[in-house]
Amino acid sequence: xxxxxxxxxxxxxxxxxxxxxxxxxxxxxxxxxxxxxxxxxxxxxxxxxxxxxxxxxxxxxxxxxxxxxxxxxxxxxxxxxxxxxxxxxxxxxxxxxxxxxxxxxxxxxxxxxxxx
Amino acid sequence: xxxxxxxxxxxxxxxxxxxxxxxxxxxxxxxxxxxxxxxxxxxxxxxxxxxxxxxxxxxxxxxxxxxxxxxxxxxxxxxxxxxxxxxxxxxxxxxxxxxxxxxxxxxxxxxx
Numbered sequence: 175x176x177x178x179x180x181x182x183x184x185x186x187x188x189x190x191x192x193x194x195x196x197x198x199x200x201x202x203x204x205x206x207x208x209x210x211x212x213x214x215x216x217x218x219x220x221x222x223x224x225x226x227x228x229x230x231x232x233x234x235x236x237x238x239x240x241x242x243x244x245x246x247x248x249x250x251x252x253x254x255x256x257x258x259x260x261x262x263x264x265x266x267x268x269x270x271x272x273x274x275x276x277x278x279x280x281x282x283x284x285x286x287x288x289x290x
Numbered sequence: 291x292x293x294x295x296x297x298x299x300x301x302x303x304x305x306x307x308x309x310x311x312x313x314x315x316x317x318x319x320x321x322x323x324x325x326x327x328x329x330x331x332x333x334x335x336x337x338x339x340x341x342x343x344x345x346x347x348x349x350x351x352x353x354x355x356x357x358x359x360x361x362x363x364x365x366x367x368x369x370x371x372x373x374x375x376x377x378x379x380x381x382x383x384x385x386x387x388x389x390x391x392x393x394x395x396x397x398x399x400x401x402x
Contacts, residue, residue: 205387211331216294217376219389230389262331270387279323279390281333 176200178282180265186288187255195250195285197265205270206248207279208240211262223248224270255289262286292317296377296393304401309364311396313377316358320388324351324362325376327395333376336362367400374398 178199187193199206208220222230223242237259239251248265266279293316303309313322324336337344337351339360344351348367353360364371374395380388 207387207389209390216394217378217390217392219391222387222389224387229387232389264331264333266333268387277321278335278338280335281325284331284333286331 178265178267178280180263180282180285182285183283184286184288186290187252188290189255189257191255192251192253194252195263195265195287197248197250197282199246199248199265199267199280199282201267201269201280203267203269203280204245205268205277206242206245207266207268208248208250209264209266211264211284212258213261217264220250252287255287257289260287260289292319292379292381292391294377294379294391294393296396298396299394300397300399302399302401303367305368307367307400309367309371309398309400311362311375311377311398313360313362313393314358315377315379315391317381318358319379319381321380322353322360323378323380323390324360325378327374327376336375364398369400369402372399 181196206223211217219232220234221240226242241249262284264284265282268277268279295314297312321340326334339353348365350363376395377393378390
């Protein structure tokens with residue numbers, strides 16, 4: 175496997191279910207990101223992890239719970255979601271710059287989530 | 291929080307035409323990214339700019355830091371260039387891992 179992979183690619187869940195999205199990067203990067211793309215809306219940042227530490231939470235509801243056990247893996251745990259949470263969830267990774275600032279981000283293919 | 295504006299939102303052109311997509315942002319950034327998204331959702335990074343101009347094949351990206359404006363140009367456009375082009379900006383956060391703020395995207399269709 176190369177690049178950034180995400181599983182599952184498609185997920186349908188009920189509002190009372192608990193599920194997890196998985197992201198894995200094979201690029202040796204130390205920063206990972208979760209983004210959300212809802213229909214008719216721009217992509218929006220959810221979380222940023224840098225060297226396994228969460229550095230940004232973009233006011234995301236607590237029903238979304240991220241986990242970063244190491245620099246190669248990122249999870250998004252989902253529970254009691256709402257239909258409006260249906261969206262494409264994208265993971266990305268990058269190599270942080272010691273001088274600061276964003277570096278090129280590499281995106282996974284996304285998980286298309288439908289909440290019934 | 292940065293505001294990112296893209297124009298046009300939709301663009302249909304004939305094969306061979308020169309294409310320009312514009313992006314403006316409201317506050318200082320660490321870098322500006324141009325991304326391409328094909329149907330099905332996959333996103334590819336085309337350019338990352340902090341100053342000047344970059345060129346990859348038929349694609350050219352420019353940025354004017356003082357005016358907070360960037361343009362993406364496609365020369366000799368081809369139907370395979372049909373996609374959504376997204377402008378995104380990163381802001382210094384001190385840690386080197388900056389989440390991006392995105393524009394709404396430009397849906398480009400190149401007709402044969």
